[in-house]
Amino acid sequence: MSRLLTPDICVIGAGSGGLSVAAAAAAFGVDTVLIEKGEMGGDCLNYGCVPSKALIAAGKAARHAEEAERFGVTVPRVDVDFAAVNDHVRKVIATIAPHDSQERFEGLGVTVIRAPARFRDATTVVAGEAEIRARRFVVATGSSPLVPPIPGLEAVPWHTNETIFTLRECPQHLLVIGGGPIGLELAQAHRRLGARVTVVEAARAMPREDPELAALVLERLRADGVELIEGASVTAVSGTAGAIRLTLGEGDTAREIEGTHLLLAVGRKANVEGLGLEEAGVAFDRRGITVGADLRSSNRRVYAIGDVAGGLQFTHVAGYHAGVVIRALLFRLPAKENREIIPRVTFTDPQIGHVGLTAEEARARFGTARVRVLEAAFAGNDRAQAEARTDGLVRLVAARGGRIVGASVVGADAGEITNLLSLVVARKLSVRDLAGFVSPYPSLSEAVRRAAISYYADSARNPWIRRLVRFLARFG
Numbered sequence: 303m304s305r306l307l308t309p310d311i312c313v314i315g316a317g318s319g320g321l322s323v324a325a326a327a328a329a330f331g332v333d334t335v336l337i338e339k340g341e342m343g344g345d346c347l348n349y350g351c352v353p354s355k356a357l358i359a360a361g362k363a364a365r366h367a368e369e370a371e372r373f374g375v376t377v378p379r380v381d382v383d384f385a386a387v388n389d390h391v392r393k394v395i396a397t398i399a400p401h402d403s404q405e406r407f408e409g410l411g412v413t414v415i416r417a418p419a420r421f422r423d424a425t426t427v428v429a430g431e432a433e434i435r436a437r438r439f440v441v442a443t444g445s446s447p448l449v450p451p452i453p454g455l456e457a458v459p460w461h462t463n464e465t466i467f468t469l470r471e472c473p474q475h476l477l478v479i480g481g482g483p484i485g486l487e488l489a490q491a492h493r494r495l496g497a498r499v500t501v502v503e504a505a506r507a508m509p510r511e512d513p514e515l516a517a518l519v520l521e522r523l524r525a526d527g528v529e530l531i532e533g534a535s536v537t538a539v540s541g542t543a544g545a546i547r548l549t550l551g552e553g554d555t556a557r558e559i560e561g562t563h564l565l566l567a568v569g570r571k572a573n574v575e576g577l578g579l580e581e582a583g584v585a586f587d588r589r590g591i592t593v594g595a596d597l598r599s600s601n602r603r604v605y606a607i608g609d610v611a612g613g614l615q616f617t618h619v620a621g622y623h624a625g626v627v628i629r630a631l632l633f634r635l636p637a638k639e640n641r642e643i644i645p646r647v648t649f650t651d652p653q654i655g656h657v658g659l660t661a662e663e664a665r666a667r668f669g670t671a672r673v674r675v676l677e678a679a680f681a682g683n684d685r686a687q688a689e690a691r692t693d694g695l696v697r698l699v700a701a702r703g704g705r706i707v708g709a710s711v712v713g714a715d716a717g718e719i720t721n722l723l724s725l726v727v728a729r730k731l732s733v734r735d736l737a738g739f740v741s742p743y744p745s746l747s748e749a750v751r752r753a754a755i756s757y758y759a760d761s762a763r764n765p766w767i768r769r770l771v772r773f774l775a776r777f778g
Contacts, residue, residue, distance in 0.1 A: 317344020319620030481507030485567030655720030658708030
């Protein structure tokens, strides 16, 4: 016999976005039901951001040991215990898991139901033995790895980010289909931990990034020993466990490569199956649930956030969406998402980050004459020199009046520097603001200030002023 629940808010999905909504609602004493059919914490904690960054950290430690000699430090031998690396990954997940656990959220006053959820109609969701009729629903079901329709794939074993972290032995030769962030991050990490790695990308690797900046990353991956094959489509897969073959191309130009393990990293699909969205009157397509800038669906009772909302697929976007929805649901405030302030970072080595408009986008919007591109290379940064991490640069896109409308950075700790750049773009700061703030010396973030100051150095007519600005950029 089903039990009827009538909460104010029903959240479907206990990933980053869903947990944020539930926690905020509970903090204000709002009756909330949270439904999750899988693992609490969602993809990020269990299969995505957390385990991948733990694996990347292990790979970075191995590479630092190998490169220690350039600092005058001799490491006789670097041995990688891949099972111990996997233990590290599991330990990190286990350490964070209590924060996302069912017990914690029940302690906050949230009713947690561990079962699949499905809309029965526009006002009702059924989950397990519960029937939920809420004032508002928030769908936060995330996304899943996309499995491409490659002939023969069904006959061989393969991994996605949901299974690759279960490996206790290092792959002898890891084949990766997909040259985006997930594919390249895991490719470099596994290479540094001892695997031979080949990445196959149908177009160009890192397709969303500026080709000039992406080239610095790809050059380092190749230097690490990752084989990158770009502009090649996988037309067939064959073989058995331990001997998997990929056929690239067709006809006389076709060729085969063989490896021991296969990782699929060709993108993700929104988790909309089985939710009964049709019965609820919620419009959706292959990208996810159709929402407006307020994240509301065609059913005014239903919101969608995170990956399932059909936009940018990042954990921090889900958290940002949660904030937008909370303002609307709890405080009745008008709130809309702004995708132009959302940063992205690929955590390869070097890292690459971006926020806001590219130079091309800015020129199309504001006019070529009103846009300037400002740069500062890491080679001119004292901290980068001290740490022998001089490959990289900061790039600022300034519009009329010197307002920063976009920024990119590639190099060491680019993800941390992107934090500053994200604040700059979100708060509509200008080169004047950046030139006037005090950056601790020596830090890699000084490159941001140096790039901003170049705005005046390039525009000043008086050569003595140009010299002064250059002096300030170096010593100010």
